[in-house]
Amino acid sequence: MNAPLRRVGVVVMVLFGLLFANLNWVQAYKADEYRTSDYNGRVQVAEYDRRRGNIEAGGTALATSKATEGNLKYLRTYPAGAQYAHAIGYKPVNLGDTGIERLENEFLAGTSDQLIANRVKDMFTGDESGGGNVLLSLSRQAQKAAYDGLRNNRNGASRGAAIALDPRTGAVQALVSMPSFDPNPLASHDSREASAAYNKYEQDPEGPLKNRALSETLPPGSTFKMVVAAAALENGVTPQTRIPAGSSWRAASGGNTITNAAPSICPQSEVTLLKAVTDSCNTGFAQLGVRLGADTIKEKARQFGFEQDDLTVGQLGEGGHRVAASRTGDIQNPDGSTDEAALGQSSIGQRDVRMTPLQGALIAGAIANGGAQMRPYLVRQLLAPDRTTTYYTAKPRELRQPVSSQVAGDLRDMMVNVVREGTGRNAAFNGYTVGGKTGTAQSAEDRQDHGWFIGFALDRDGNPVSAVCVVLEEAGDGGSAEAARIAGQIMRAAVTDAGGR
Amino acid sequence: MTAAATPAISPPTGEQSGVRLARSRRNSELSLLLLAMVLVAAYQATIEATLLDTVTSDFWVPAAALTAVFLGVHVVVRFLAPFADPALLPAVALLNGIGVGFLRRLDLDDAAPADRADLATFAGIGGRQLLWTLISVLLAAGLLVLMRDHRSVSRYAYTLGLAGIVLVMIPAVLPARFSEINGAKLWIRVGSFSIQPGEFAKLALLVFFAYYLVRKREVLSLASRRFLGIDFPRGRDLGPVLVVWAISLMVLIFQKDLGTSLLYFGMFVVTLYIATERVSWLLIGLMLFFVGAYMAYVLGSTVGGPFANFYVRAEIWLDPFADPTDKGYQLVQGLLALGTGGLFGAGPGGGEPGILPEVQNDFIFAGIGEEIGLFGLSALLIVYLLIVERGLRAALAVRDSFGKLLAGGLSFTIGLQVFVIVGGISGLIPLTGQTTPFLSAGGSSLMANWLIIAVLLRVSDAARRPVASGGGGPAARPGGGPPQQLHGAPTEVIRP
Numbered sequence: 001m002n003a004p005l006r007r008v009g010v011v012v013m014v015l016f017g018l019l020f021a022n023l024n025w026v027q028a029y030k031a032d033e034y035r036t037s038d039y040n041g042r043v044q045v046a047e048y049d050r051r052r053g054n055i056e057a058g059g060t061a062l063a064t065s066k067a068t069e070g071n072l073k074y075l076r077t078y079p080a081g082a083q084y085a086h087a088i089g090y091k092p093v094n095l096g097d098t099g100i101e102r103l104e105n106e107f108l109a110g111t112s113d114q115l116i117a118n119r120v121k122d123m124f125t126g127d128e129s130g131g132g133n134v135l136l137s138l139s140r141q142a143q144k145a146a147y148d149g150l151r152n153n154r155n156g157a158s159r160g161a162a163i164a165l166d167p168r169t170g171a172v173q174a175l176v177s178m179p180s181f182d183p184n185p186l187a188s189h190d191s192r193e194a195s196a197a198y199n200k201y202e203q204d205p206e207g208p209l210k211n212r213a214l215s216e217t218l219p220p221g222s223t224f225k226m227v228v229a230a231a232a233l234e235n236g237v238t239p240q241t242r243i244p245a246g247s248s249w250r251a252a253s254g255g256n257t258i259t260n261a262a263p264s265i266c267p268q269s270e271v272t273l274l275k276a277v278t279d280s281c282n283t284g285f286a287q288l289g290v291r292l293g294a295d296t297i298k299e300k301a302r303q304f305g306f307e308q309d310d311l312t313v314g315q316l317g318e319g320g321h322r323v324a325a326s327r328t329g330d331i332q333n334p335d336g337s338t339d340e341a342a343l344g345q346s347s348i349g350q351r352d353v354r355m356t357p358l359q360g361a362l363i364a365g366a367i368a369n370g371g372a373q374m375r376p377y378l379v380r381q382l383l384a385p386d387r388t389t390t391y392y393t394a395k396p397r398e399l400r401q402p403v404s405s406q407v408a409g410d411l412r413d414m415m416v417n418v419v420r421e422g423t424g425r426n427a428a429f430n431g432y433t434v435g436g437k438t439g440t441a442q443s444a445e446d447r448q449d450h451g452w453f454i455g456f457a458l459d460r461d462g463n464p465v466s467a468v469c470v471v472l473e474e475a476g477d478g479g480s481a482e483a484a485r486i487a488g489q490i491m492r493a494a495v496t497d498a499g500g501r
Numbered sequence: 502m503t504a505a506a507t508p509a510i511s512p513p514t515g516e517q518s519g520v521r522l523a524r525s526r527r528n529s530e531l532s533l534l535l536l537a538m539v540l541v542a543a544y545q546a547t548i549e550a551t552l553l554d555t556v557t558s559d560f561w562v563p564a565a566a567l568t569a570v571f572l573g574v575h576v577v578v579r580f581l582a583p584f585a586d587p588a589l590l591p592a593v594a595l596l597n598g599i600g601v602g603f604l605r606r607l608d609l610d611d612a613a614p615a616d617r618a619d620l621a622t623f624a625g626i627g628g629r630q631l632l633w634t635l636i637s638v639l640l641a642a643g644l645l646v647l648m649r650d651h652r653s654v655s656r657y658a659y660t661l662g663l664a665g666i667v668l669v670m671i672p673a674v675l676p677a678r679f680s681e682i683n684g685a686k687l688w689i690r691v692g693s694f695s696i697q698p699g700e701f702a703k704l705a706l707l708v709f710f711a712y713y714l715v716r717k718r719e720v721l722s723l724a725s726r727r728f729l730g731i732d733f734p735r736g737r738d739l740g741p742v743l744v745v746w747a748i749s750l751m752v753l754i755f756q757k758d759l760g761t762s763l764l765y766f767g768m769f770v771v772t773l774y775i776a777t778e779r780v781s782w783l784l785i786g787l788m789l790f791f792v793g794a795y796m797a798y799v800l801g802s803t804v805g806g807p808f809a810n811f812y813v814r815a816e817i818w819l820d821p822f823a824d825p826t827d828k829g830y831q832l833v834q835g836l837l838a839l840g841t842g843g844l845f846g847a848g849p850g851g852g853e854p855g856i857l858p859e860v861q862n863d864f865i866f867a868g869i870g871e872e873i874g875l876f877g878l879s880a881l882l883i884v885y886l887l888i889v890e891r892g893l894r895a896a897l898a899v900r901d902s903f904g905k906l907l908a909g910g911l912s913f914t915i916g917l918q919v920f921v922i923v924g925g926i927s928g929l930i931p932l933t934g935q936t937t938p939f940l941s942a943g944g945s946s947l948m949a950n951w952l953i954i955a956v957l958l959r960v961s962d963a964a965r966r967p968v969a970s971g972g973g974g975p976a977a978r979p980g981g982g983p984p985q986q987l988h989g990a991p992t993e994v995i996r997p
Contacts, residue, residue, distance in 0.1 A: 001905045002897050004775045008909060009893045012916040016886050019920060020879060022929040026839045027875040034840020039825045039833055041856040042841055094826060195826055 038096050048072035048093075051130030053108045053385060055088050055100055057138040058497070063088055063101065065130075068189070076187040082180035083147045086211045087138060087172075087378065089321075090183035094191045095198055099211075099321055100134060100378060103314040107132045107382055107391075114391045118384060129385040137171035137380040137394070139164075142466075145493035146174040149486035150472075155451065155479050157472040161212035161357045164490050167365035167456060167464035169396035170374030172313060173494040174468075177216075181208040214313060215324045217354035218471060221439030221480075222280045223452045224301075224349030226363055226411060229277055229285075231292050231300040233407045239274040239414055245284040255341025258286045258348070261440065277414040278422035280438060282348045289347025294331040294338045297347060301328045303402040304363050305373065306355075313358070315379040316394050326359040327352065349439060360454040360469030362399075367415065368435065368456035368464035371408035375399040415455065419484075424455065426481050427488035432465070432495060433458040434488060438480035443473075451479020457491040466491040526587040527579045533591035534575055538568040541598030544849055548606045551850030553617055562622045563605060563631055567598050570638050577642040581649070582962035586891045589961065592884050593939055593954050597634055597947070599881070600940035602849075603869050604630045610855050626861050626942045633944040640948055641955035651904050651959045655712045662709025668698035669706075669748065669765070673755040687758055687934065699761050700936070700949035703768065703914055704956070710769055711906035714776035718902070721777045759794070759811055760921045760933030766790055767917045772910040776902075811931075818931035831858045835867040835926040846874030861942040863934055867926045882923070885938070888954075889916035895961035908960040911953050 026034070036043060051074050055063035062084045065074040076091050078084070089099015097105060106112035110119065110131035122129055146162040153160070157178075164173040185197035201209050210216060237243070245266040250257045259282065260266060266281035276284035289297055298306075305311070306326045314320015329352020333339045345351040358376065366373035375397045382392040403411065415435030418424040424436040436455025443450055456467040468490050470483040542564035549556045571594045578585050605627025609617050612625075622628060648654060654661070672680035672687050679690050688695045714721070748765065770786030794811075801812020813828060821829040821836065834857050842852065852871035854860045860868040870878045892912025896905045915938055925932035936946035 001775055001778065001902060001909075004778050005893055005896050005905065005909050008771055008775060008913050009890055012889050012893070012913060013886065015916060015920040016882055018929060019882060019923050019927070022924065022927050023839070023870075023875055023878055023882075026836055026927050027843055027870070027878070030836075031840045031843040034837045035843065037837055037840075039822075040837040040841065041834075042837075042853045045853060045856075191826065 039094060041094075044072060044093055047109055047111075048074050050074075050110050052076060052091070053110070053131035053133040053383075055104075055108070055134045055136060057084075057136040057143070058140040060140060062136070063091070070189055072189050075189060078183045078187070081182045081184065083143060083176075084138070085180050085183045086177040086213065087136070087143070087175040088183075090186045092186045092194050092198070093189055095186065095194060100136070100314060103318070103320040104134045104379065104382070108134060110385065114382070115385070118386075132385055132391065133383040133387065134379055135381040135383060136378050137166075137173070138175065138378070139173040139494050139497040141497035142174035142490050142494035143176065145490045146176040146470075146486070147180070149489050150176055150178040150470075153472055153475070153482055153486065155472055155475040155482050157451075157475040157479065158206060159212065159473040160471050160475070161216060162468065162470045162486065162490060163213040163357050163361045164466055164468040164494055165361055165365055165374075165376055166494075167369040167374065167467040169394075170316075170365075170376045170399070171380065171394070171396070172376055172378050173466060174490055175213050175313075175378070177210065177212040179204075179206050179208045211321060212471075212473075213357045214321050215356065217324050217326060217356050218450055218452075218473065219351075219353055219441040219443065220326075220349040220355035220360065221441030221450065221452050222282075222285075222349055223360055223363075223437050223439035223454045223469075224353055224355065225277060225280065225285050225347070226367065226415070226437050226454070227301050227304055228289050228292070228297055228347050229273065229414065230304070230403050230407055230411055231296050232273065232288055233410050234300075234403070235292060235296065237273055237288075239277075239410055240272050242270040242272055243276060243284050244287045245269065245271045245276065245281050247283065249283040249286050249344065251290070251340035251344055253340050255339075256345070258282050258344055274414050274417060277437070278417050280418075280423050285347050286344035290340050290343050294343050294346075297343070298328045298331065300402075301326075301353075303400065304366065305359055305400065305402070311376075313376050313378055315392070316375055316377045316397055318379075320378060323358055324356050326355040329353055349441060357469045357471050360452065360471070361467050363402075364415075364436070364454040364456045364469065365464070365467030366402050367408050367411045368458065368467055369408075370405040371401055371403040373399045373402055412456075412458075416458075419455065423480065424453065424484045426485035427453060427455050427491075429457075429488050429492040431460070432491070433462070434491065436484060436487065438484055440480045448474040448476035449479060451475040451481070451483045453480055453483035453487045455484070455487050455491070457495055459495070466494040468494075525579075525583040527575075527583060530578070530585075530587035530590055531575055533587065534571055534594055535568070537591045537595035537598065538564055538571065540595060541567060541602055544599060545602045545605070547848065548602060548609070548850035551848055552606070552609050555618070557618050559622075563601060563627070564598065566622065566631060567594070567601060567634065570635050574638050574642050577645055578958060581645050582958050584962045584965040584967075585958040586895055586961035586965070588887060588891050589954060589958055592888050592891075593951075596881070596884055596939035599869070600865070600942075601627055601630050601634060603627075603854075603865065603940070604861055604942050606850055607854055607861055607868075609850075630942050630947070633947045636944065637948040637951035641951040644952055644955040645959060648956075648959055651907060651956060651963060652901060654708055655715075655903050658709050658712030661705040662713070665702040665705035665709060666748070668702035671698055673751065687761065697936075697943070697945035700945040701952075703764065704911070704949060704952055706765065707768060707772065707907065707910045707914065710772045711903050711910060714772055714906055715902045718776040721773070721779075721782075758933060759814065759931060760918075760925065760935040763790065763921055763933070764914065764918055764935070768910055768914045771913045771917075772906050775896075775909045776906055814931045814933065818928065821928060831864070832926070832928060832932050834858060835864050835932075836928055838864075838867045838871040839927060842871040842874045844875045846870070846872045846877055848872060862936065863922065863932075863941070864926055865940045865942070866923050866937050869940070882919075885916070885919045889913070889919075891961070892957045895957060895964045898964035899960050900964070904960045904963060908957055908964075911956060915950070915953065 052065040054061040062080050063078050065076055068075045089101040091097045091101040108131045115132055142164050150160050150162055160178045162176045181201045186194055188194045246269055247267045248257050248259045265279045266284055271284055306328055309325035311323040312320045331342045331346050342351050346353050362373055377394050380394050412435055415437055419427050419434045419436050423438040427436050428434045434457050436453055439452030441450040451472040454469045457465050459465050468487045470487045472479045472483050542561050545564055546556050546560050549560050608625030608627045680688050687697050687699055773782045797808050797811045798815050801808035817829045817832055821832040825833040838857050849872050854868040857864045857868050889912045892908055896908035899905055918935055918938055922935040922937050924930040938950045
């Protein structure tokens with residue numbers, strides 16, 4: 001019996017060897033991953049020991065920490081509730097954090113390298129000064145106008161988004177996604193309550209957690225005509241050039257017939273480019289697109305920011321909210337040749353063209369800003385816990401130059417004409433020159449159309465002060481006019497919010 | 502069993518080695534035991550220093566209480582089992598002391614900061630564990646007193662076998678409110694008092710296995726058919742194996758406990774293998790177990806019902822982070838605690854065991870691991886390994902087949918139990934509710950494991966005792982006699 005006993009001894013050693021090897025795996029190889037895991041409560045206990053800094057806009061705290069009696073010493077609260085949820089994100093105990101809360105986590109928590117001097121000072125003085133404060137570029141008035149405007153839209157659309165930015169700097173003035181959600185339950189220290197709230201939002205078919213302004217891509221409809229118009233102006237066309245139009249158009253190779261939104265729009269065989277933009281003439285732009293060619297249009301769209309899949313909105317160049325790429329799609333037959341029917345439809349923002357609301361605002365902003373597209377950002381300033389020292393101030397950067405200032409000027413004038421006497425009249429407000437372009441995009445056979453508006457406001461000196469994009473999903477008839485009205489209100493709030501920035 | 506087959510310590514090659522052989526090594530045991538208790542006291546002092554920022558003037562009281570209790574056993578061993586293995590008792594005492602220390606540390610964590618310094622010695626789960634240790638050690642000493650020769654228990658083999666099966670079955674038969682804790686029906690609960698009969702069943706069943714196999718080993722090991730180069734037993738001899746397999750599966754299904762089921766089955770198959778020296782038994786056993794577990798998994802995913810629990814556990818094991826806040830919560834938190842501990846740990850008292858579910862029980866190894874790190878846990882594993890290997894050494898050295906099977910089976914059972922629970926909480930195998938021997942809070946486990954140690958001490962005493970002790974040992978053996986007279990068990994057949 002001794003031979004098997006010895007073998008059993010060896011078996012036990014092998015079993016213990018396996019245990020030892022596995023403990024090495026868990027405690028050495030995976031140690032860092034486990035130590036910093038989102039599910040590791042130890043991280044949180046330490047993290048919640050220090051008062052997390054505020055996220056503020058216009059002098060008002062949008063995210064702040066309140067002292068509690070519990071194991072976790074501070075509770076994260078969001079006084080403005082759902083209104084800023086998509087702009088700042090949220091910081092739950094056990095779930096993943098998002099948005100600015102995630103981007104500036106270390107600074108807010110006070111663990112960032114930038115704040116090391118502060119921590120050393122605390123060590124000597126015995127103070128507990130907490131984390132740093134993040135100041136956002138948002139205008140409270142514009143944000144409120146955008147939030148209320150979307151929620152109370154007259155078309156009864158339940159989903160949509162609005163984003164406004166300063167064309168000269170790229171500073172985001174408003175960022176709203178509808179429907180929104182209240183981030184407060186997510187930050188609850190009761191993990192069951194937090195999970196329940198998260199699951200409720202997650203399972204809501206309307207998708208309240210989705211940041212539509214940045215990550216939802218929809219067919220842009222006629223707003224895309226500004227890209228085609230830009231390409232045309234660079235290829236010998238002027239606003240006064242007459243382009244072929246008509247009440248209907250069908251590609252020589254076949255495909256669907258393109259018509260205009262109403263029989264009264266450009267039934268003539270030729271209209272000026274200015275008139276085609278002003279009245280949103282589909283047949284004119286379809287033929288203009290075919291004349292320019294798919295490559296020209298795709299290239300122009302790319303120069304405006306389409307196809308970029310790594311843009312983030314947060315601290316300049318430092319990450320933040322991820323922005324989905326806008327796409328023009330394949331405008332070609334399977335054999336590689338241009339599909340004229342598809343090109344015609346793509347030229348009026350249909351077919352496979354998809355755009356984020358941010359991209360719409362960037363197009364309008366670049367046009368208003370003399371062709372210079374500024375990199376969008378949300379974080380304006382990082383302030384020390386005691387608010388005396390500024391650790392960072394946003395220095396606006398140009399993202400790209402999609403068009404020359406000459407072309408930008410022509411586009412701007414045409415867009416101003418759209419608001420003055422065309423489809424975008426609802427966006428106008430007193431004291432400022434407003435330009436824009438409406439868009440009505442077919443979504444699916446049995447669905448209502450999406451209503452779009454992209455636009456900008458110029459002050460008396462012609463300086464661009466706000467660029468905006470509003471989309472109302474499945475808003476139906478008059479959706480783009482309603483979008484224009486909301487856009488006008490957002491811009492008016494943004495330019496009159498003197499204390500906001 | 503011939504003299505040649507006995508291990509190196511026993512061959513009486515001369516007078517001098519005979520003298521060396523007769524050394525009882527009780528003083529080694531005593532000094533090792535005191536060293537272990539110093540370690541336990543240091544462990545408790547470190548915990549207080551970390552948690553209270555000061556070491557209270559009576560930090561040593563629990564360690565001293567343990568020392569007194571263990572010294573009592575040492576005295577019993579000194580007089581009643583003088584040739585017992587000197588490493589067993591100190592190793593177990595160290596584990597038991599660290600267990601008590603860690604549980605007391607949990608009490609300190611739970612107490613309000615102001616009350617921590619005044620925590621009574623017998624308060625909380627740490628104090629209760631101290632009390633259980635006292636009782637367990639008394640039981641172990643009592644067993645040493647009553648059982649002067651391990652072979653005497655073979656008289657009660659059938660009684661114990663029946664008792665073992667009854668003990669296993671009681672929780673399965675009882676309604677869930679009397680037997681279910683955390684989804685596993687392993688308990689008998691009366692009011693706030695609960696015992697885990699399965700812990701005692703291990704010992705009872707093993708005595709029966711050992712006795713049964715000693716009687717049947719001839720037929721089990723000789724009557725066989727050769728197939729694919731391996732000797733397979735006859736169909737009718739498979740009977741008892743299949744019965745135990747069925748019992749294990751019933752435990753798995755009705756008590757929803759893979760660990761205990763694996764434990765019983767592994768215990769039986771290994772004693773069978775030791776008895777028959779046939780690898781085929783191991784292969785058959787492993788195959789049966791894996792087929793059973795796989796079937797339970799498949800049935801769990803399709804049929805559900807009684808198999809669903811096992812299926813869920815297997816799924817958690819495959820990817821604990823798939824559902825980290827609900828189903829995978831326990832395992833994920835265990836892994837995170839171990840990972841946070843890293844190589845050196847947060848130091849005794851420096852961790853956050855409060856976050857870990859079941860930290861006083863199933864997850865005590867993870868809780869301790871967070872504080873003493875990979876190095877500390879490796880040391881604990883080595884202490885366990887030491888206990889198992891010293892037990893196996895006793896089995897090698899003892900002269901009778903029953904003692905070999907008993908000690909070998911019990912040692913392996915301790916090792917397997919450590920493997921099942923430590924492997925479970927560290928994600929090596931699916932997690933099943935098992936106590937960590939000598940560490941986990943709870944009387945049943947502690948008592949049963951101390952009884953096992955008493956048996957191992959007794960067997961190792963018999964193993965190292967000089968064969969022809971002319972002057973006679975200090976203990977007369979009432980049920981003694983030459984090993985060959987063990988209830989007519991056949992003498993060892995030396996196989997070529």
